[in-house]
Amino acid sequence: MSTTDRKPRPGEPETTGHEWDGIEEYNNPLPAWWLWIFYATIAWSVVYTVLYPAWPLVQRATGGTLGWSTRADVAAEIARFEERNEPLFARLVAADLADIGADDELNRFAVSAGASVFRAQCSQCHGAGAGGVQASGFPNLLDNEWLWGGSIDDILLTVSHGIRNETDPDARYSQMPAFGEMLTAEEIEDIVAHVRRLSSQSHDAARAAAGETLYLDNCASCHGEAGEGDRAQGAPALDNAIWLYGGSEAAIRHTITYSRWGVMPAFADRLREAEIRAVALYVHQLGGGE
Amino acid sequence: MTNPDTAPPRLYAAREPVFPRRVSGSFRTLKWWIMAVTLGIYYVTPWLRWDRGPALPDQAVLVDLAGRRFYFFMIEIWPHEFYFVAGLLIMAGLGLFLFTSALGRVWCGYACPQTVWTDLFITVERWIEGDRNAQVRLWNQKWTARKFRLRLAKWSLWLVIALATGGAWVFYFADAPTLMAGLVTGQAHPVAYTTVAVLTATTFAFGGFAREQICIYACPWPRIQAAMMDEDTITIGYRDWRGEPRGKHRKAEGAEKLGDCIDCNACVAVCPMGIDIRDGQQMACITCGLCIDACNDIMDRIGKPRELIGYLALSDERRERAGKPPKSVWSHVFRPRTMLYTVLWAGIGVGLVVALFLRTNLDLTISPVRNPTFVTLSDGSIRNAYELRIRNMHHDERSFTLGLRADGSLAMTLEGREGLTVSVPADELRIQRLYLTAAPGSALASGGRAAVEIWATDAEGRARTQVTTHFHGSAP
Structure with a gap:
């Protein structure tokens, strides 16, 4: 930067005296309207800091005399919507779920509400699309196989009390023994072959024949003689194409040897009655409902 | 210590108040009618x-x-x-282009x-x-x-x-x-x-x-319209070859050397924009025609021919200077540019009208459920789920029967309904979950992606529409 102290010639605007490579800077004053608006914004900023949350302190910021906060705004918005939905929730609690299809408005509301409950509470294990996690013990809720029953009342009971949890005495409960301590490895291998035969998968015919007696003695009381399963005990059917922990020989061998212990929490103490009903309805209409 | 000599030039020009004088004539009458109608x-x-x-x-x-x-x-x-609205807006734009290129700023x-x-x-x-x-x-x-x-x-x-x-x-x-x-x-x-x-x-x-x-x-249109106009555009202008040199007509010597313009300022006094049309084409001129009325009135009174100020095409200037009559209006209006605008404008218009008559009062959209893409059922069959949206634009409740076309056998079922008929209330949209199931071992069940067509027909068979989607087998 170079500064030359050159006096402006008559008829020429005043300059700041700064000059860069022959380019000079005019010293025009700011327009009055602009200046006044600028002063007004300064005045307004003082008023604003008094009215609204502004100055950061050590723990929190000054609250402002209006007492406004974004959190309170959100809370009020949520309360407003909940109040609006309250009559529908009341109707949902009073409704007969088996016959809810007749009330189109309530059904649509319940399914939408259930979908949001599902995303928040259930999708962690069952997946956002309710497809479960294949062969990993998280059941697929879209198919037509149910461990504990797929009617709306069965689903409602499962959601309310959960499965094999320690918090709810009414939780659905059953336990498969770990046969690794009771049977030899050879015997387990025979049962594996028989179970594969029940589900029409490739198997060793000689082993399967040997495994049939072992199966009837050890497994049939829960899983049924033909592998049809028993929903009263949450014993899965073994005669079909759906496998909660996988249907390969290795997976079946592991299940028989060590048993399985699938757990689901109870939601009766976490969600409102209406929310549980909504999510049960949502799951019921995903394609597997009975 | 501001020296008046060094005071900076003012950058703000105050508005010059405009007091347009009353005028009567054919353009004023036309404007009254247009005002009444609009x-x-x-x-x-x-x-x-x-x-x-x-x-x-x-x-x-x-x-x-x-x-x-x-x-x-x-x-x-x-x-x-909404494409109808978009189409109408495009037509409005093209219409503005057409009129501007043919007749200047008649819209303004x-x-x-x-x-x-x-x-x-x-x-x-x-x-x-x-x-x-x-x-x-x-x-x-x-x-x-x-x-x-x-x-x-x-x-x-x-x-x-x-x-x-x-x-x-x-x-x-x-x-x-x-x-x-x-x-x-x-x-x-x-x-x-x-x-x-x-x-x-x-x-x-x-x-x-x-x-x-x-x-x-404030208005962007006057800045854009120059791009629509050319020398064949018919617009308002002052025939300076007739009017100049302007001056007060006197019976004294030298009077006959003056042009037709007597510098009475009638055209300036009536102008709602406060401009002088004799300065030539200018952005502030909205071509309202009032100066034509004012000047014609004066020309009648002094016994000179009308149209000293009038609608003219700039390309006629040479002919008119030579004393020849201007080319016909139609030869100015019909030129490639206006014909192109007309064709585009009419094309969109015809397209919209055809679309209006072809549209059905039934709209179907389908979105396959992709999470997961397929579900294995207990008997090994493969099922896909879809979300079907049926929009009934009739003013009464209608029942729609769904049908299916696919390369292979698929069973179609609806969530929460017996059969394949969905009734949709008047003017409403219904979302219906739909399932397609392929039998175990069938080509569709074990295959990859296959195209499927789903259609809906209303009970009287009056409206029918279809959508295409895909079925996913268990193959990756």
Whole structure:
């Protein structure tokens, strides 16, 4: 930067005296309207800091005399919507779920509400699309196989009390023994072959024949003689194409040897009655409902 | 210590007040008619009724924002048919291009709301304060009781017009009689009042005070229109070869050397834009034609031929200077550019009309559920789920039967319903979960992606539509 102290010639605007490579800077004053608006914004900023949350302190910021906060705004918005939905929730609690299809408005509301409950509470294990996690013990809720029953009342009971949890005495409960301590490895291998035969998968015919007696003695009381399963005990059917922990020989061998212990929490103490009903309805209409 | 010699030049030019003089003539008459028709359309349209049955509004033209529906006489536009609105806007744009390239700024001069309302406001002003000379006198006068009374009367009338303008706008968005009753009794929605207030304020300010400044400083169209015009465009101009040198005609010697222009300034005095058309083509000229009326009147009085100021094409200047008659209007109007605009405009118009007649009152969209893409059922069959949206645009409840076409055997079932029939209430959208199941071991079950067509027919077989989607087998 170079500064030359050159006096402006008559008829020429005043300059700041700064000059860069022959380019000079005019010293025009700011327009009055602009200046006044600028002063007004300064005045307004003082008023604003008094009215609204502004100055950061050590723990929190000054609250402002209006007492406004974004959190309170959100809370009020949520309360407003909940109040609006309250009559529908009341109707949902009073409704007969088996016959809810007749009330189109309530059904649509319940399914939408259930979908949001599902995303928040259930999708962690069952997946956002309710497809479960294949062969990993998280059941697929879209198919037509149910461990504990797929009617709306069965689903409602499962959601309310959960499965094999320690918090709810009414939780659905059953336990498969770990046969690794009771049977030899050879015997387990025979049962594996028989179970594969029940589900029409490739198997060793000689082993399967040997495994049939072992199966009837050890497994049939829960899983049924033909592998049809028993929903009263949450014993899965073994005669079909759906496998909660996988249907390969290795997976079946592991299940028989060590048993399985699938757990689901109870939601009766976490969600409102209406929310549980909504999510049960949502799951019921995903394609597997009975 | 500002030296007056060194004071910087002012960058702000204050508005020169314009006091247009009353004028009569063919263009003024045309403008009165256009004003009556356009204002009539604007104010009357929301009050026209059109019977659509008991379930739907009976307002002929209604933009129902809450119901997301646009009604225009027998036509009903749904949000998914917004392309009609887009098409009309494109047609409006092309129409503007066509008229500008053929006839210059006829939109600005005759039909633009800014021009029409300013014209109306000027008429009111003249009625209260008198013509140009009286207005100038009043402007320069000190504030007396009379000036105050006249100003108050003028502003009040302007405000009434502005209120009626802003008031009419909201009637396009709600049932007009109901809203009118609500507005008067103070029961209307705050949004209605706010809209009326904003439009009243802008009408009052734009029509009463800003006037020509809107055209010169605020409107982008005058800046763009030069691109639409060429020397064949018929526009308003001053025939300087006839008028110059201008001057007061005297019987004294040298008088015959002067042109036809007697420098009476009639064209300047009547101009609502405050310009002198004799300066040539200029951005501030909205081609309202009032200077033509004013000049023709003078030419008649001094016994010279009319059209010293008139509609002309710049390409005719050489012919006219040589004393030959100008080329015909049609030879100017029909040129590749205008024909191209016409073809584009008409093409879109025909397309919209065809689309209007071809559209069915049934709309079907389908979205496959992709999480997961397929579900294995206990018997090993493969099932895909879809979300089907059926929109019934009939004014009564209809039942739609779904059908399927696929390369192979698929079973179709609906969630929560027996059979394949869905009934949809009048003017509603229904979402229906739909399942397609392939038998275990079938080609579709063990295959990859396969195209599937799903169609819906209404019970009377009057409307039918189909959508294409895909079925995913268990192959990755």
